[in-house]
Amino acid sequence: MTTTLITGANRSLGLETARRLIEAGHTVYAGMRDTASGEAAREIGAHPVQLDVTDQASVDAALASLPELDVLVNNAGILGTSFGVDDLDADAIATVLDTNVTGLVRVTQAALPLLRRSANPVIVNVASGVGWPKFLTTPGTDEFPVPAIPYAAxxxxxxxxxxxxxxxxxxxxxxxxxxxxxxTDFNRHGGHQTVTEGTDATVKLALLGTDGPTGEFHNRFGRIEF
Known part of the structure; x- marks a missing residue:
């Protein structure tokens, strides 16, 4: 049995990733800041675990509660409160980076001892085309109109x-x-893809075997070239 931990798994992309991986045969631990919001995760057969990626003690306790770990999906993220230059300050970017970047490192570092015991350790980090300069600078892409600096960074x-x-x-x-x-809630459900389409790449990468690619960036259509 493959054991998987997904951060930010109480709703939207994280919850759908959990559902699909359970369907694929994984035992899924659904990380979330407040397990009181974990009813949807329980309904699909996931195991809610309290995990706040901005809190080292919470991260350590969550990883210590797992019996084993084969797959880590770093899905937790926030959009932040700054959407241009005039509303941007150091605190605004620090808050986003603490969840989306430092939080990713906190969880990954805490997970490494368990992952190193796995015969097939897999890590999937959920990013965005908004972090890809080619998409940000190409008119006609979904990312081109986005002005937000902290989230893109x-x-x-x-x-x-x-x-x-x-x-x-x-x-x-x-x-x-x-x-x-x-x-998703990020865009007031204005996106043109379903959550199933939005999790295609994450699920595919989470199901990789030992002969799969590594160090690559994928969307639902395949590899995005660096």
Whole structure:
């Protein structure tokens, strides 16, 4: 049995990822800041676990509660409160980076001892095309009109972190996914993709075997070239 931990798994992309991986045969631990919001996760057969990626004690306790771990999906993320230059300050970007970047590192580092015991350790970091300069600068893409600086910077960092973790952990499969413009609470459900479409890349990467790719960036259509 494959054991998987997904952060931010009480709703939207995280919850759908949990549902699909359970359907694929995984035992899924659904990380969330407040397990009182975990009813939907329980209904699909996931095991809610209290996990706040901004709190080291919470992260350590969550990982200590797991019997084993094969797959880590770093899905937790926030959009933040700054959407341009005039409303941007250091606190606004620090808050986003603490969840989307430092939080990813907190969880990954805490998970490494368990993952190293797995015969097929896999890490999937959920980023965004908003962190990809080519998409941000190409008219006609979903990402081009986005002015937000903290969120874009955090997702660019998640992509770079993935490449560096993959180089440092050659026996792991470490990849990063782009959900695309998916209808979630982030965009008031204005995205043109369903949550199932938005989790296609994440689920595919979470199901990789030992001969799968590593250090790659994928969306639902396949690999995004660096």
């Amino acid at each position: 955090s997702k660019a960092a998640a992509i770079a972190l993935t490449v560096q973790y993959a180089k440092n952990l050659p026996s792991f499969r470490v990849n990063v996914s782009d959900p695309g413009y998916t209808a």
